[in-house]
Amino acid sequence: MLDELLARLHEGMVILYALCILLYFIDFVQNDQKVNRIAFWLLAIVWVLQSSFLALYMIDTGRFPVLTIFEGLYFYAWVLVTLSLAINRMLRVDFTVFFTNILGFVIMVIHTFAPVQVHSEAISEFLRSExxxxxxxxxxxxxxxxxxxxxxxxxxxxxxxxxxxxxxxxxxxxxxxxxxxxxxxxxxxxxxxxxxxxxxxxxxxxxxxxxxxxxxxxxxxxxxxxxxxxxxxxxxxxxxxxxxxxxxxxxxxxxxxxxxxxxxxxxxxxxxxxxxx
Missing domain, CATH: 1.20.1330 (f41 fragment of flagellin, N-terminal domain)
Incomplete structure (x- = not known):
């Protein structure tokens, strides 16, 4: 039950990230500051969720999550989101922010739906279906x-x-x-x-x-x-x-x-x- 709930939360985070990228694309082609602000706060929510999962995982395992490829992918996605937020707030380089988030989305999708990290076959099949x-x-x-x-x-x-x-x-x-x-x-x-x-x-x-x-x-x-x-x-x-x-x-x-x-x-x-x- 807990694994399915966590899977749902990760799916929600992916969908939220996708919406964020859509808004960043609109800002990228239209230079719309209002859309940019909405995208920034949506990305901030994604960062909070990622950071929370990362902290809980570190507490549960008692180590830094970089020892396996799938731990590294999640940490890499977190780093990209963090850098995107920093660039958006401090440097205002919209071109870089948009394409950095595309790469971050790819990494998050690979991590979220990779069956290797799921111990339950039922949850693995559920993730593939979703x-x-x-x-x-x-x-x-x-x-x-x-x-x-x-x-x-x-x-x-x-x-x-x-x-x-x-x-x-x-x-x-x-x-x-x-x-x-x-x-x-x-x-x-x-x-x-x-x-x-x-x-x-x-x-x-x-x-x-x-x-x-x-x-x-x-x-x-x-x-x-x-x-x-x-x-x-x-x-x-x-x-x-x-x-x-x-x-x-x-x-x-x-x-x-x-x-x-x-x-x-x-x-x-x-x-x-x-x-x-």
């Missing part, structure tokens, strides 16, 4: 965000066409303005990208502990990384290349086609994503 659930849930959230981005882009293109043709009708009046549609599409992409990234991290960890290795050439894995790179490129086009409006909406629409291909086609060709078939 890891899969979190992975799939985050993937669907990212797909949902990309779908909304596509819908807003499609409405943008439709309204843009009607305005060019000067087709003033009631349907046009029911659509919001072009700038708002573009902003909503962009923000949907901003949410979808880090969620897909975190989902891939969790999925790779699940494959390591469940399939004894990562099938890197699996169609689903290749397709998911391609979708991630494609939407990352769209964010880059807006932030660095100054591409807005119709061109960006067309890029979003084209990217969503690859989301559909990845979800409907490559899943059926995958050797282990059987729940999508």
């Amino acid at each position: 890891l899969l659930v979190i992975h799939v849930t985050m993937a669907f959230i990212s797909y949902g965000a990309f779908t909304l981005s596509f819908v807003f882009s499609l409405l943008y293109l439709i309204q843009y066409k009607w305005l060019k043709e000067k087709r003033w009708n009631k349907r046009l009046q029911r659509l919001t303005d072009l700038q708002r549609l573009e902003t909503l599409s962009y923000w949907s992409t901003i949410i979808g990208v880090p969620m897909l990234l975190l989902s891939l991290i969790l999925g790779l960890q699940w494959s390591v502990i469940s399939l004894d290795g990562v099938p890197w050439f699996d169609s689903k894995i290749i397709g998911s990384f391609f979708v991630l790179l494609l939407y990352g490129w769209i964010i880059y086009l807006r932030l660095r290349k100054g591409i807005f409006g119709k061109r960006l909406a067309m890029w979003n629409s084209a990217a969503f086609l690859f989301v559909l291909i990845n979800f409907l086609t490559t899943s059926r060709l995958s050797t282990f994503h059987v729940w999508y078939s």
Whole structure:
């Protein structure tokens, strides 16, 4: 019972960490200080939980937790969170904070869901199952965000066409303005990208502990990384290349086609994503 409770607490900490990374990504691309403060305090909660577990473990074992690889992973994750908090508070280097937390999240996921550290086979199976659930849930959230981005882009293109043709009708009046549609599409992409990234991290960890290795050439894995790179490129086009409006909406629409291909086609060709078939 205690092992299951601790497993649940660690899962909650991973989810909280994922939310923190999402907010740091938003701050990274938008330079939003309010979001940065929320992310900082969420990360502080993660640090408190980590420190508490670390202290309890040291009291229970009577030694510093660095003698095994899994103890070292947890301590390493704690160090990364500590450094992230210090950098965020003192140096204000947001680029470093975001990518340090991505690495910290990877290390924490490896430690939390590694079956080697769990003595009970039932708890080990429970962790694998929960890891899969979190992975799939985050993937669907990212797909949902990309779908909304596509819908807003499609409405943008439709309204843009009607305005060019000067087709003033009631349907046009029911659509919001072009700038708002573009902003909503962009923000949907901003949410979808880090969620897909975190989902891939969790999925790779699940494959390591469940399939004894990562099938890197699996169609689903290749397709998911391609979708991630494609939407990352769209964010880059807006932030660095100054591409807005119709061109960006067309890029979003084209990217969503690859989301559909990845979800409907490559899943059926995958050797282990059987729940999508």
